[in-house]
Amino acid sequence: MIALLRRDLALAVRAGGGFGLGLAFFLIVVVLVPFGVGPEAELLTRIAPGILWVAALLAALLSLDRIFALDFEDGSLPLLATSPLPLEGVALVKGIAHWVTTGLPLTLAAPVLGFLLNLAPSAYLWLLLSLALGTPALSMIGTFGAALTVGLRRGGLLMSLLVLPLYIPTLIFGAEAVRRGADGLDPSTSLLMLAGITLGSFALLPFAASLALRVNLR
């Protein structure tokens, strides 16, 4: 499992593209929002938690179809499926690798982009914490979506349609936590729910993803 994780991370870093692309996308969405809604500081402060979360979610979505597609094309996915490592483990590792290459950089970059949107000072800690707790769930749900659509030629668009509704609970609790943090309220309920979704996804979705992979490799 560690070897597979190392391989995926090395591939992601060396292939370039996907690694930085998500971050760049995150930046661009955040830059576009003030152009869309106007530059008033109070307005930006109010919508910043939601915008940051939505932008992070879209950035995570962008790189999802790379999770299995490359391995599927060059034939290493069937090899992985026949390896001693159970396919559930493969799915789990793929989800973790996706998080390390997109979720983690997004989490670390979010506070910087928070300045651009004039985020309330009390919210930075909660932004960091909620993204750190929530983005793993995004990666794991996305891995499931990628596993569902891996055999399809035009799977990317369909995958967004399948995955985005599944992202709704994570988004709600994530943005809510930051909003409460910004208002000086106690965000712990949202954070607990967020952690629950993440842990639940990591516990259950690898099984669903590996089932979908087996069907697609049949």
Add this chain to the structure above:
Amino acid sequence: MSIWEYANPKKFIATTTPLVPWVMGLAIACLVVGLVWGFFFTPDDFRQGSTVKIIYLHVPSALMAINAWFMMLITSLIWLVRRHHVSALAARAAAPIGIVMTLIALITGAIWGQPMWGTWWAWDPRLTSFLILFLFYLGYIALWEAIEDPDTAADLTSVLCIVGSVFAVLSRYAVNFWNQGLHQGTSVPVATGERTVSDVFFVPLVICMVGFGVLFLGLVLIRTQTEIRARRMKALEARMRS
């Protein structure tokens, strides 16, 4: 004799074909009685006026929108466990009906909401979760359409249905947490037996709900038969080509 005998497509068609006219007849009778009674023979509500009569379309369609997904969940599970093709095809047949029911509920809700709340749409928990349900249906149908191999499609959509159900329930509670809304609570709670709708409106409403349920059953039977026949035609075509 067990229920699994009907998993044989031939037996399924043979059994359900004579049933369909009866089921559809009952559905039409229930709907005509319920709707005519509801629309013309109930008094106007003292606050809502005649708009209250939208309830006879709104509540039953909302009920069936959720139950259609529930039925798809059960048939998906049966397909995954017992590999009965009729079960998978029934799930496929139910999805478009479910999405139409969801749309009816949303649209009648908007038409009702406009005079009552002064708005077509509000980000209320109940409304929002129905919109989310609509998106789930959309993804489910799109996945069915996108995959060519029927068995693969049945497997993948079943998995999506199961995972989707979990997330749909989760969204329901998340949305509740996110915003308190305009929509009233349930009018016909099954568990407690108390209700907020008075008897004059309630009897035709129940008839309408039964009518929608039976209509759903009839449509699912017809569409499942169609799917089975379409599958047979494909098999025949493949055989003729080879």
